Amino acid sequence: MEILKQIAQEAEKNTQVPAYPRSVEKVIAAVISTPNFWKVVDLSDEPLPLVAEILKLLNKHGLVVFEGNQILLTEAGNELVKKLGIETFVSHRCSCCNGRGVVIEGSLKEAFEKFLKIQEKRPPAIHQYDQGFVTPENTFARVALADDRGDLRGKNVIVLGDDDLMSIALALSGLPKKVTILEIDERLVNFIKEVSNEYNLNIDARVHDLRQPLPEDVVGAYDTFFTDPPETVEAIKAFVGRGVATLKSERCAGYFGVTRRESSLDKWRRIQKVLLEMGLVITDLLHNFNEYVNWDYYEDMRGWQLTPVKEPPKDIWYKSTQFRVETVRGFKGFNDPIVGDIYNDAESSTT
Numbered sequence: 001m002e003i004l005k006q007i008a009q010e011a012e013k014n015t016q017v018p019a020y021p022r023s024v025e026k027v028i029a030a031v032i033s034t035p036n037f038w039k040v041v042d043l044s045d046e047p048l049p050l051v052a053e054i055l056k057l058l059n060k061h062g063l064v065v066f067e068g069n070q071i072l073l074t075e076a077g078n079e080l081v082k083k084l085g086i087e088t089f090v091s092h093r094c095s096c097c098n099g100r101g102v103v104i105e106g107s108l109k110e111a112f113e114k115f116l117k118i119q120e121k122r123p124p125a126i127h128q129y130d131q132g133f134v135t136p137e138n139t140f141a142r143v144a145l146a147d148d149r150g151d152l153r154g155k156n157v158i159v160l161g162d163d164d165l166m167s168i169a170l171a172l173s174g175l176p177k178k179v180t181i182l183e184i185d186e187r188l189v190n191f192i193k194e195v196s197n198e199y200n201l202n203i204d205a206r207v208h209d210l211r212q213p214l215p216e217d218v219v220g221a222y223d224t225f226f227t228d229p230p231e232t233v234e235a236i237k238a239f240v241g242r243g244v245a246t247l248k249s250e251r252c253a254g255y256f257g258v259t260r261r262e263s264s265l266d267k268w269r270r271i272q273k274v275l276l277e278m279g280l281v282i283t284d285l286l287h288n289f290n291e292y293v294n295w296d297y298y299e300d301m302r303g304w305q306l307t308p309v310k311e312p313p314k315d316i317w318y319k320s321t322q323f324r325v326e327t328v329r330g331f332k333g334f335n336d337p338i339v340g341d342i343y344n345d346a347e348s349s350t351t
């Protein structure tokens, strides 16, 4: 146990990311089952910068080696695993719903098939706005989840930031009364407008920088919001806080993703405190509900500089937990201008 504590302390000192003996244990447990860096990050569920540092320290202590692009336990590493009784991960994830608790069926399925075709021409994710969209099936699973919770039919729905094309999926489902989207990236707004015209979806799509206060007419005018903010507490305030500011009243819902890839549990605690202070109740937390398609700018992101081996990501490794929140008495949104950096902190790694 001593070595785990020692490596955790050193890793925290070098990265400013909170690290625990369990962080080190989970990285070792991941290395038992995969030599691939991105899969180690995925299985360990620790922030990428911390995983990279822990691997470098394990290597320094002669417990892992980097052979080509593979991360392997040494003889000494295997001894430690035996001595500490470290076990690898076993998944019990439902193969039918992929652990999401919802499936895309009936009328949603037809809309989904249409969406699959439409999204083939979507603008690629760009680094400038920390974009990274989820799989088309995931976008529709979010629609199924919100409909399952009664948050869509006959409701006014707003999407704050939409590289995931939630606005198109929601409109294709035919469930909401009105769909509005605010998005900083003109390429996306133009694409969504074109699709809305072509398919007669009547989407209210506007270019808007969410660091600025909301347009007057959307404040207090919606029943449900969707957003998927960058992973800083500031960004949660900007995107989720503004989402709350768009809601009509108590007992309205919001949906967004929070990841473990760029957020330690210590940061999660700060995020959850911010949510409670806004007068929100967290009703659902669905682990790894969101799966992000690998973006082609990975060599430009900070995380790439930190990785101990330079193997391009192949399978989906970046995932996030889907949060559902609901307003209760005394809730208050956030609609002041945001100054400063909403994209970077010590734990972020894909910006």
Ligand SMILES: NCCCCN(CCCN)CCCN
Residues within 6 Å of the ligand: 130, 131, 132, 133, 134, 163, 164, 228, 229, 230, 231, 257, 258, 259, 292, 295, 318, 320, 350, 351
């Ligand atoms: N930079 C690549 C990954 C970004 C994912 N973030 C934005 C996702 C937009 N769809 C944050 C994901 C969790 N909040």
